[in-house]
Amino acid sequence: MSYAYLFKYIIIGDTGVGKSCLLLQFTDKRFQPVHDLTIGVEFGARMITIDGKQIKLQIWDTAGQESFRSITRSYYRGAAGALLVYDITRRDTFNHLTTWLEDARQHSNSNMVIMLIGNKSDLEARREVKKEEGEAFAREHGLIFMETSAKTAANVEEAFINTAKEIYQKIQDGVFDINNEANGIKIGPQHSPTNQGLNVGGSGGNQGGNCC
């Protein structure tokens, strides 16, 4: 189970847009039609291959509901990639993207790769948001864009893998500091050149709290 790199992802977006379903389709290759509200955050993982290298994806699927926002914010900082999901059959989920993006930009590290996803592309008949609108939004904000269907699995693999490719590219370009795990990237055990310890230094003695 060795890997060259480990990337941490988060999935964000309004409630009911299919975040958990995307994750389930990606990790388990199945679809669950019943909406089961995510409480806080759930974890999933899968191995992929890019450029002949094994890359482990660790994905945190967050709750979309407003009441969980303060919890989910704690996950932005440590993530290398984010899937920002809206529902193409619900205009309001698209309208909220700006808020989500602001939130993400504010709390994450600046290099986090964000993939915009218009989910439920199988429901063409009920579409409320045109594909072009999604593309335009992505272009405007410098995101990658894709329409997916967690139900039919269309583009689901691609969404996760393309995000990883983007991160991988950034690593090759030297944009990401791979030695700082706080960026959500870790080098695999056999690749790491040195084993950095936890030594921080400092000489704080043990004489606190006895003054009088």
Add this chain to the structure above:
Amino acid sequence: MDYFRNILGAPQGEMQATSGADTVERLCERVSSSTLLDDRRDAVRALKALSKKFRLEVGTQAMDILINVLEQDRNDAEIISYALDTFYHVMSNEPSDDDDSTPMNSSLGCEFTEIFIKRSENVTLLLTFLEEYDFHVRWPTVKLLTVLLSNKQKELQEIILVVPMGVSRLMDLLSDSREIIRNDALLNQLTKGHGNIQKIVAFENAFERIIDIIKEEGATDGGIVVEDCLLLLQNLLRNNTSNQNFFKEGSYIQKLKPFFIIDDEYAASRQGGWSAQKVTNMHLMLQLVRTLVSPNNPQNQTVACQKVMNHCGLLQDLCSILMATGVPADVLTETINTVSEVIRGSQPNQEYFASVLAPSNPPRPAIVVLLMSMVNEKQPFVLRCAVLYCFQSFLYKNEVSQSQIIQTLLPTAADANSITAGQLLCGGLFNVDPLSNWFSAVALLHAIVENPTQKEQLLRVQLATSLGNPPVSLLQQCCNMLSQGGKVQTKIALLMILCGWLADCPIAVSHFLSNTANVPYLISQVSSSEADDHEVIVQGLCAFLLGICMLYNNDTTEAFTKSALKQVIQNRIGLESFTDKLIQVAQNENYTRAAKKPHLYHKHPNEIVFDYEFTRLFKMLENEVLKAVSGTGSVNGRLPGGPGIEHYKTLLKEQEDQVLALRRNLEEMQAFSSSSEKTVAELTVQVQQLKDQNALLKAQKATQGTPPPAGPNSSSGEEVEALRRELDAMRLQLKDKDAQLVSMSSIKNNADATESPSSQHNGSSPELDHHVSDNVRLQELERS
């Protein structure tokens, strides 16, 4: 500073309290009014000194002032550290060394904590102090946060969760090299019982960091730090599926493996065996493994972890601890429990376990060695429980291992020289130690549970009794033992194995019934009235066994056919009494306790009454037994009547047809209703037109009447007369139409409800034609 020195030096007494309060007041004033930092610092230091003795005074008077200090003077590490310490003393409920703790001590700390955290900004402020590297700030902050958390855990958890980066800041403490700060007590408090905080902590690489610390500190040979780390790990994983999944996916299970390799030299080097700390660490380490494969976790989660534990060799290491020498008994017990849960329900792991050999001479299977301790009175009680649990886990959901065990009881497999599991179990079943009887009976029960083949196989087992007597079957021997009386635990154990054996196995039932002494014995037990706590259970189980004999009776034993048994139960015991006895089993507190989880967590031999698997069987069949016994007419409670279902099926079909017909009807109605609505609208328009024309004509006539126009007057007079007549006729018709209209609209209203108004609909069209022709004629008139 003199004034408070005097006070501190003063003898104890009433005076001191009052003057103490005065001093606190004066100090507070000085902190809030002094412009010089040095003065404020001195005053806060003085407050700190008083804060243990005069908690109440300092807490009530200085709280806001000190919070102010934290906000305003944060550049001066010293004053901050005094202020934080003062808070710590006020909030802490630990009795200080010098005073003889006042009774209201504990509630005081909580109350002050409540006041302090009411403003969540205060907590945010404290968290920012964690960023100060200075030991004099960081350490008292950690202490204070810890005490706040222990006083008001839930409230503070919620606050910290909401503070941006709150949890992350606390996590950063793990990388502090100063042990006293890295101390995980704070994180332990923080994460306890709060799934969302646990997940964030895990997200912040907690697993990796903690495991690294454990490694650095010497793993199980390490000290209290390792213990705290292990507690924290357990905290993060217990009942948190998401974190367990992350732990597994992050390959951390593999990283646990080295911790379980026991150094033989360690035991040799220490004459007195393991150190207390090592025992504790090992216990926690084992419990950590159990957390990941607990039977209470979602099954797929447990299965996945079990698989990893086998692959990475952790199971193998655990098994070698089982067979190692010098392992303390309680560690050994916990290891057995751990192995049990690692193999429970996982076929490859069970197979591996079956293949483990003990390093004895000759080598024996580990299972046999373990069973030997189970039926050995001299072994510690908890160890014997653990072995039974292990044996149960080995058999759980595994027909292969079940048959392996039963095989060792059958005559063909007998190898005279070696000890087998079967021999040990039979020996345990009939020896004088009631606990051995109980353990062995339950072990056997698990070898046949939900496995009809093995139930039948077990019927073949014959036991040699004293020389010269014919061998007796195992089943009959159990019955004999039962009727001979003996300890309650033995009786309950035998009844449980009999119930499990006979359930879903008609052949076993007929074997049981073929001995005519058995049913009367059960009857006499159930109908006897004297009952202490345990006797009630025996009676209930006898009732249950009788019920099973009825349920799974194939009527091959003439004396005790289904209906005969039912008769006997109803006449000899009485339905009410039977039901009562049966119900009392499930109401017994021992029953509820056993039904909770498969693990045997008994502390004392007296607590051993029911087996988990048996409670499941009881739950499943209790109602069926009751139904079968009380049911009038057919005793065939198990088979729902076939014709009944047919009946309902046809009924359903009929109703479906009806619904379809009604739906079609409704559609027709709706179509008709809309068409008649349209007609009404048209008619209304026409009537309006007619009225207008009428009015127009009247007006024309009036103008024609006053100034008699020149022209053919004679003929016009007649014409007017004729027109008037016609007009009257028209008016009459109009009235008629109005009436018709009214009736039309009422028809329309009724249209939805009426069954078949089609005739009325048809009737309206000639009327309409009539109307139209009238209209045409009127227009003609107008033109003329």
